[in-house]
């Protein structure tokens with residue numbers, strides 16, 4: 001008789017890494033042709049087809065994410081081309097911020113302006129993407145073009161595991177996690193529009209026909225409540241404190257290298273990044289974000305408003 005522990009108790013969670021498929025390496029445009037190939041792709045040109053079954057499976061499994069590693073010696077345009085080809089196999093690219101959005105420090109401060117944290121160098125806190133109740137991307141992806149000088153470590157946590165721990169230790173907080181509260185609206189021109197903010201309500205935990213939907217943006221919820229002149233209920237603060245503490249303990253922490261493509265399921269995975277600093281004269285940190293709609297049976301809407 002053995003006392004073997006289940007495998008998941010012996011093996012701590014790790015980042016799931018897969019190589020860039022060989023078929024895609026063979027289709028890579030030459031460096032001097034990559035810019036025009038990328039432009040054609042983003043303009044709706046034909047997408048080379050290849051098998052993404054394994055990538056889709058990994059994204060749909062409990063791990064909920066994958067990191068593909070492309071050679072760092074490829075040019076920026078080659079990396080972006082491969083990135084778009086892979087994502088287009090998994091769904092369609094959302095165009096709200098442009099199909100590809102460069103996450104770089106633009107010298108902005110999200111605490112004193114309505115700037116998205118993606119335009120700052122601050123720690124983001126753990127969150128899921130999109131503060132718009134009407135739009136929730138299925139997948140969030142980040143291509144690392146430049147990892148930067150200092151900081152910027154990536155974080156990932158699993159919402160289903162978090163919910164299980166909440167039920168085990170603080171079941172009294174689950175009802176408030178399923179109650180919709182307002183989130184701030186960062187659509188230009190609408191950020192002080194109380195009606196728009198009051199209507200933009202989202203629960204932290206919900207279910208739809210595809211299963212769990214976790215949407216967490218503490219900063220934007222608390223700011224929406226402040227703009228509406230509402231007190232944050234004590235139970236909601238307790239819930240946020242539990243979620244933040246749980247993710248601080250259980251989140252995967254890892255560094256992205258040039259050529260790494262992180263793809264995460266935005267309904268079940270929570271992500272974040274530590275604060276970073278670009279040193280004078282050094283290459284600036286640059287991650288290329290994309291939102292993918294239509295992975296499986298997405299109900300995502302195609303909206304032109306920014307969120």
Ligand SMILES: [Fe+2]
Nearest residue numbers: 127128129271
């Ligand atoms: Fe994000």
